Amino acid sequence: MNNTSSIQVIDRMALLLDIIAQYEDTVSLKIISAESELHTSTVYRILSSLIQHQFVERDEAGQYRLGVKLLHLGSHVRQRIGLREQAKPIMQDLRDKLGETVNLTVRENDEVVYVERAISDKMIRVEQVIGSRAPLHVTAVGKLMLAASGERECRDYALRTGLPAYTKNTITDIDELIHRTAEAKDNGFAYDNEEAEIGVGCIGVLVQSNSGEIAAGLSVSAPIDRRKDEWVAIVKEAGKRLSESLGYFV
């Protein structure tokens, strides 16, 4: 057992995929076995499992090649990297205009995940760690994401999570959540009024991809006493610019 991972078969699977990837066309079991220094039956069993999950394909001649599933997974990574690259300059510009921290989030199940940020240089500022998470109902962009998924999904979310309270301002009532998310959808932006943390307020908008799907959420976070309503138009404009840079036009 090598020390690169605690699961040998995962290491071997990765090795086999790397070997197959070296060949532009297809490659035989024997060659994969020789290059991996694994017994052919071991290689065969692992490849059979990979084929079952579409990570590997076999042609009519029984030769192996990488499967379409990898392309599918790769497109997710490419989309996320592309999103961050496109977002960075727009986020920095928004941060410079407002002087407050700007966050980029994506939805993952019942949470938003912070994937990029442009931090304010003010002494007192709001700062989210990249990779940290927050429930949908306590964030501005989370409410917009819930609104976009429809009232039924919004109710399901509320039942699944029980709408836990983080502050005295957190929305804990289903009907109020539905009302507030619908309102946010109509307005094209949402507030977080100290719902995740006392003293912190946000303004959030959605970012759409070229297919019109929700790609991310863009938000500005600030101490509540510094947040201004006139920022709404500026944040909306930044969200529109980012959507357009991803190929989405209204």
Add this chain to the structure above:
DNA sequence: TGTTATGTCAGACTCCCTCG
């Protein structure tokens, strides 16, 4: 320590090429 997952071995099977 028993169960489950994983790996190895050995041989059967299949396909294809060569030769008579």
Add this chain to the structure above:
DNA sequence: CGAGGGAGTCTGACATAACA
């Protein structure tokens, strides 16, 4: 055209490792 042989593939049985 069919038998023989070799290369490659597949699978059953067993061994070993990992885990609860």
